[in-house]
Amino acid sequence: MAKVYGVGIMGAGNISAAYLRLAPLFKNLEVRAVADVIPEAAKKRASEYNVAAQTPDELLKNSELDVIVNLTVPAAHFSVSKDILSAGKHAYSEKPFVLSVEEGIQLKALAEEHGLKVGSAPDTFLGGAHQQARSIIESGQLGRIASGTMHVMSRGMEHWHPNPDFFFQPGGGPILDLGPYYVTDLINLAGPIKRVSAFTSMARAEREVTAEGPFKGTFIKVGTPTTIHAILELHSGAIITLGTSWDVSSHGHHNIELYGTEGSVYVPDPNFFNGDVTITDRAGTKEKVTPWDHPFGVANQDLDKPNPRANYRNAGLSDMLTAAETGRHARCDLDVALHAVDVMTSILKAGETGQVITLSTTCERPAPLGPDEARAMLR
16 A cells, blocks of 8 residues: 655645645645644635644644645745755645755755655646657657747736735746746656747836735736747757747747657647647648547546646655655656756846856656556545
């Protein structure tokens, strides 16, 4: 029988509900406590999911917890993960898990010193659609991936998030908030990145919060670029265009398109586990691929909407803990997350300096996750 790990949640914000709701899907996870610097927030979230509410210090000292999921704001991810590792527990962080390569290297050294694992979201690339797209690429039917495009653009977070200030400060912005989904999926699909160049800008110095909540009608000062256009050269030789922006009201770009010497693949939104995968032959004839029988591609939310979503957050956490038992690399391990951070922070630096930047890190592609292995993770 697989070991069941005690899980603590550090941070009771919006995303904590997804982790608490979906953790019971995985046979080796049991959430036992949630903490927040605002005690009322922890109590509210804990009561919703019938777990203990604790202070951050109590959570770190809780002997019933093997791993703590770090859902604090990005600027606090590094210091909180350090505290988690120093407390003798595995750490799994929301993205980005650090804001610099130097911070990531420090966490790696600390984890190795204590014999612990560090992992990081996103784990959406483990979804059925993205794993199927990878399988198609690896089959060779598209030939060698030579180029591609990735786009994640919208009018911004202030229109739906009740407290969006941190999205527009250093550590936020579309490249560090949404870019991890795209960069990590690219690493999964085509491998690590060698060097980058970019241009960056911001359309507005201030943003008005229009989402319902206590900050509606207030204005946020923007402290980080909100439009970033980058070129990524992969170690494989492929060249990828990446466009991220919160200054776009509407556009017609597909999420991810990869162009091979024998055909192309259209990959769905990497913010989600499922979606349509479309391929073309060398002549450009399009064919929507029949989804394979992958459990992380089965819709389990928004079932009453036109496009139901598959959401299996905690898949990366579950896999990391299994990896800790077996001694293998976790699919969402520190090296993958660190390389993604290196890519994104180098893009921002390239936008500031006009330089082409060669990355200081690389990583192995995460191991593929087929249907049977994914199914074995679920209760």
